[in-house]
Amino acid sequence: MAAAGSYAWAMATFEIRRSAVIPAAAHDIFPLVNNFHEWTAWSPWERVDPGMSRRYFGPDSGAGAGYEWSGNRKAGSGTMEIVESVPSSTIGIRLQFTRPFKALNPTTFTFVPAPGGTEVTWKMTGENKGLGKVFALFMNMDKLVGSDFERGLASLSAAVAAKKS
Secondary structure, eight states: OOEEEEEEEETTEEEEEEEEEESSOHHHHHHHHHOGGGGGGTOTTTTSOTTOEEEEESSSSSTTOEEEEEOSTTTOEEEEEEEEEETTTEEEEEEEEEESSOEEEEEEEEEEEETTEEEEEEEEEEEOOHHHHHHHHHSOHHHHHHHHHHHHHHHHHHHHHHHHO
16 A cells, blocks of 8 residues: 655645555445444544544435544544545545634545555645644644544555455
8 A cells, every 4th residue: 555645834724635545446445434434443533532422413424424523632522524425536524623622624535546446535624723823833733644644544445455355
């Protein structure tokens, strides 16, 4: 699995993007991202707080599917809702953090055929406001969250392989 990263910083905005080629067809990978119930198998944040509370709302998958979590200081709390779902192509998520600080971070997953499988790109954008802006002065968001994305994509690849076997 190959991973690549890029980081764009423009004043108070940021973009974190990671890509990996997963050795499977997009139609095998897409359902694991399009359904929040499946995230427990691969999301890098699921193991941060074993006591984290979760609530799902809306349909099980696709546009309108939602997930709310509340955990310890490291896990924080917030909601995710799928706002766009184009089968085997694109998933758009409205990611809203409520703790440790409030933030709205539009997130997308794209699935593109590539030699050896499917290139999955995970991208999150946002603005650094208030405490987030102060935090960004001392922490490199790309390194902090980018490594989580890399672990998540590797886990997604393993979860796809496990489902296929």
